Amino acid sequence: MAHAHAHHDDHDHHGPDKGIMRWIKTTNHKDLGTLYLFFAFTMFFIGGLMSLVIRAELFQPGLQFVHPEFFNQMTTMHALVMIFGGVMPGFVGLANWMVPMMIGASDLALPRVNNWGFWILPFAFSLLLSTLFLAGGAPAGGWTMYPPLVLQTGDAFPFLIFAVHLMGISSITGAINVVVTILNMRAPGMTLLKMPLFVWTWLITAYLLIAVMPVLAGAVTMLLTDKYFATSFFTASGGGDPVMFQHIFWFFGHPEVYIMILPAFGIVSTIIPTFARKRLFGYDSMVYATASIAFLSFIVWAHHMFTVGMPLSGELFFMFATMLIAVPTGVKVFNWVATMWKGSMTFETPMLFALAFVFLFTIGGFSGLMLALTPVDFQYHDTYFVVAHFHYVLVPGAVFSIIAAVYYWIPKWTGHMYSEFWGKTHFWLSAIFINVTFFPQHFSGLAGMQRRVPDYAVQFTDLNVWSSVGAFVFFFAQFIFIFNMLASCFGWGKRASEKLPDRVWEGATGLEWTVPSPAPYHTFEEPPTVGDDGEPVTGAARPAAAH
């Protein structure tokens, strides 16, 4: 690993190395984007299997399959794997592929940092996943790692901390790369307010990452010293404060929530105009709304901990600030709807996923609004109502947007169209069964089922049966996606053999559609020029219906 890039500087422009070394040594943003996406899919699969363990155990009341301790390990690892291994690398993969192509840059600004940023991840997750085989098992204290409980972790503890550190380093290097690239390498004529929204949302996300990942690193380091070096940051018996951890953690954790959704906003803001054949409504307010959401994300962290016994003034402040987030988020939803209004819509698979995103993310937003009301949050907190809420924003939210983005851009990446029939089948199975999985959880939560339990009162049986059935079907439906994407990669099937134009989608705009499909290994060695409307002056013909 250490000497992998040391032999020579790759100054040639003839394309990638051959074989495995291409992928290990690569500094090409497209290769690394592909690696990130493969990694993310692998993690989604592993995290998904863990959720199936959870749902299998919860299918019926009583313990059937696993011990409570192992169940807790599964919930903890499921969250860590999905957040840090699935959603975040998924978005980083998309940023790797698309940010340079959307701003007319030849690559990311720091390509070797990019290589390191990726290759840290397999090591981080090897550390984390290896804990499943250690004495005492994997971490079982929840992904929030609250002390004192997390300090009861066995041999897995240092593995957990160092894995989190490595994930954080990877995220920060990726974020710095994105910021530097966007601020320095835009095509001539592309001012900040002409950038595609996906680029904007990633710029803001990158700043969030740089701001909060060190906070997480600090918090887990304090845990480490509490456990091994006799400090008492969070140990009450030594004069420490267990609630302080929660404040620090959620100062990271709440912006983290937006790190997992802002790029999704960018993706949806790209896809909906394409298939509505109409310019995005309210571009400027979309940018300002994104920035406002990012700012507000720093002052609402304590709404995750209304029940810790904060003073009344604190509870009121965090209630009002949290409710305020509904305003810019509402603006975004209204803008998407206004973009569709009087459009000329078609419903290819990426559009279907984007529309499902708007519907279901909004439902998640509504339950978020309900959660913002502090007196009622006392009732919802740590119940399945919350589980339903954050899965609505993270699965049909973040994950659907990643899926939509892959369907949208994969013809550009591979030069082969995917199968629309299987895409739609995948969509309908996913959209239906994600609701079968998570919608009943609103009700089980309201009726009194707390989260993170391996077993429950028999009154909740029916709702859990629905959730478990939904989860299994949803999981296996994703194999359709995998095969469809492989078909596009390797050109299987009839549609895949058709030669695609540069501009794959009729209504698509943006620089990425001015390069051939598949995108060549090196793009934009000469920067394109961008006109007043953010569209390329040179290059392929612009779509007739775009404006």
Place this chain on the structure above:
Amino acid sequence: MKLHKVLAMLAVLASGLFHAAGAWAYTETSGGWNLPTGATAIAQEVYDLHMMMFWVCTVIGILVFGVMIISIVKHRKSLGAKPASFHESTTVEIIWTTVPFIILIAVAIPAAGTLIRMEDTRDADLTVKVTGYQWKWEYEYLGEDVRYFSTLAAESNAARQLGSGIDVNTVENYLVDVDNPLVLPVGKKVRFLITSNDVIHAWWVSELAVKKDAIPGYINETWARIDKPGVYRGVCAELCGRDHGFMPIVVEAKSEAEYAAWLESQRGGETATVDEAAAPAPVEVAAAAETVTDAATEAPAELDKAALMAAGEKVYGANCVACHQASGQGIPPNFPSLVGSTVVQGDAAGQITQILKGKGLMPPFPQLSDADIAAVVTYTRNSWGNDSGLAQAADVAALR
């Protein structure tokens, strides 16, 4: 218009789901799949806030999704729709920024009022200190000399073990029943002081609209004034380790006279519940011992080593393993190893006392029966290479 009808039907369906028949829920005041309306005035306020926000969201949802559905149905290319060219409108954007803002203020005002009332713990008629342990609750009636532990009911505890072979549907109030419920008077303002002895727990009874974290080093305050007698069930709501799902809360609200009589019967200090003389409790405690230690139940009589070891392993698995680990090696430095430990190899009386009284991070376990403690002492003294003799129930009884 057709679409409006469909949407109206969906709204009716949604509210119907919320109010579905109540036989389903374990709460006394629940309407089915919804929050319970509750047994206190505050709980009713919270329920009303919840429903108000639900309807606000429903109306906004119908509007937004309605426009979306109309676009999807009518403005499609296959119907020959031509795209319009508008892409911004300052007026519209100002309207849809300010209107939600005004709605939010309208919701925030009553919510703030309820919150202020919820946090007003002054002038309480009685105070109960609630302490969370892994994985049980301790209730102490301040100034009343009454204090006891409350753990998962024995039938539930037996049924919930992996591979127990018991059909949980046959267990009444499975997982939401305890051996010793918290008994409270109706019509009195009860203040709860909530804290923890080990990790963070959360004391939640939905029908009282009370949920507060129990945090070591902190004493949190909250309160409830229960309107009518009844049994109100809750659970621990903060992940607190292996048995987080198995530490329910049961509140029995009694009339003032019944409460006074009950309180009188309980007086006599911290071992009230395990004390053989105390009125209703001992039967249940004995039952608990029965299920945990099949072998050691019947008898204060002396047991042989094999029986003690078999019973002790179960007690250890239920109470000790999370900290001291199955290997007995603990998680130093917080949870010391029992392998070759001075406590385990020393005088049995010292070890029994530590189990009864606790020490440092280790909570006291007075709620365990004499037989259970004897068994677990024997087990730890003769496992993992330890070889330090037996203990019998009589030894424990002598040290209580």
